[in-house]
Amino acid sequence: MLCLGLEGTAHTLGVGVVDSEGRILSHVSRVYRPEKGGIHPREAARSHASQVKAAVKEALERAGVDLRDLDLFSFSAGPGLGPCLRVVATAARALSVLTGKPLVGVNHCIAHVEIGRLLTGAVDPVTLYVSGGNTQVIAFEEGRYRVFGETLDIPVGNCLDVFAREAGLSPPGGPGVERLARQGRRYLALPYVVKGMDLSFSGPLTEALRRHREGEDLRDLCFSLQETVFAALTEVTERAVAHTEKKEVLLTGGVASNLRLREMLEEMCRARGASLFVPPPEFCADNGAMIGWTGLLAHLHGVRQRVEEAVVRQRWRTDEVDIPWRR
Amino acid sequence: MLLKRGAEAELHVEDFTLHPLGKGKVVVKHRVPKRYRIRELDLSLREARTSLEARLLSDAKRAGVLTPPVYEVDRENMRVVMEYVEGRPLKEVLEEMGREERRRVCREIGRYVARLHRKGLVHGDLTTSNLLLTPGGDLYLVDFGLGEYTSSLEARGVDLHLLRRALQSVHFRIAEEAYREICSAYLREFGKGGREVLARAEEIARRGRYIGREERGALLRDGK
């Protein structure tokens, strides 16, 4: 069975073709980059709308399949930015109507976990999902993916991006901060905020920006910001591991490419007798293949949606989704 | 005897050898080093949490919340020595107990949280693992290392939000019912201003995912 998945929750438009054996036949990404400032939902949506046709065509070509060969369409139904979600939902509906094949809306956060499990072989991990739009610690308990921890304000990727931008580093922000952090020597104390298993990043961000304006060394600031926020992420992940007694940790999302974060998680896992899994970078970032694969899992386990039921859900919670494929 | 190896601390039960009457048991809570974080940060976190835990345990008791008495704080070795509470973590018994008993316990939790908040304390990690129920039915609150001295609406809202989240992730079958009971007791005990805290907790639950630029700007301005 073949599924074409459409991802479009934020700045990445992704199209992927996946089969029911878990083979990724193709995946194509088009990333909207704002000229300046943060993401503008409407402009991102406009950009996705103008690219979706070409991206679908390219994904089909690369997979070597025809539109008629597909059995299923899936799209990221949420959580995410409304205008962007509506673009992929509309495109998926149109494809479904055109071909007469079913479609299914997929939860973006769960898709990150599922593609991670598929590609790394992790069976039942505690997942740390860290990106520009999300920060969650997720684990499967009693039929659902439960959120054990999440950010109380901004996502960690957003914290790094805003700092980089305000400090005049060229985008993308995360890698810029990581590069400079390697040259940092002095640890400058920044607010370290862990509340229960939840986190907050606006405090350390505000303080780092303030010290930057005061002329503090940028390398030391990048170093200190990373050490602070990554230690907090590792701590809440450890708390979830201790609590659930699971033996695997899956790191995913755009920030997963950061080597210092990996190193910290690696050390935490070692001390607890757990193992760390990280998917290849292109599947840590938002991508269409994860939507295709999760759509297949849902469809193969009886999830059915009529075209008019396939709506977007901007604030769709991870723990609201039924997971029949893990029963 | 090792009682528990948690995420950040090891807890041992020991005989209370210094007790003038030579009896009883104590819990020694030792915050262990974490090698994943740099030394400065590791030391400062463990130090701060060790002192904070001891102070908050005592101040909570003064606020009318049952907590184990603290006998010793060793900031050098990051150890807190407190009385051993004979009881079971609420996590293990909350779902098994009868409905009425559960309502009683939930009301007690609501009262506890309100008393803390009214006295300018927040617990910071309200979960059913951090509540102990004794055979006599007394409820003890422990684990204050993530607490804070604050009267801010946001901190109080987060405290309740975390409790709800903990219920949802561990006791999902009874989570909403339990949370409602806790809230109504909280309102009664807190009095004026309690509604605002509950409303803030609701608002916090809606954040965390993509938030608009305006909302984010407001968060940064408030320095939250």
Ligand SMILES: Nc1ncnc2c1ncn2[C@@H]1O[C@H](COP(=O)(O)OP(=O)(O)O)[C@@H](O)[C@H]1O
């Ligand atoms: N004074 C005490 N008497 C009896 N048991 C305790 C006491 N303090 C803690 N415990 C038990 O140990 C567990 C872990 O202690 P806690 O202070 O919550 O540390 P952690 O930070 O590891 O969660 C608690 O959930 C509780 O079951």
Ligand SMILES: [Mg+2]
């Ligand atoms: Mg505890």
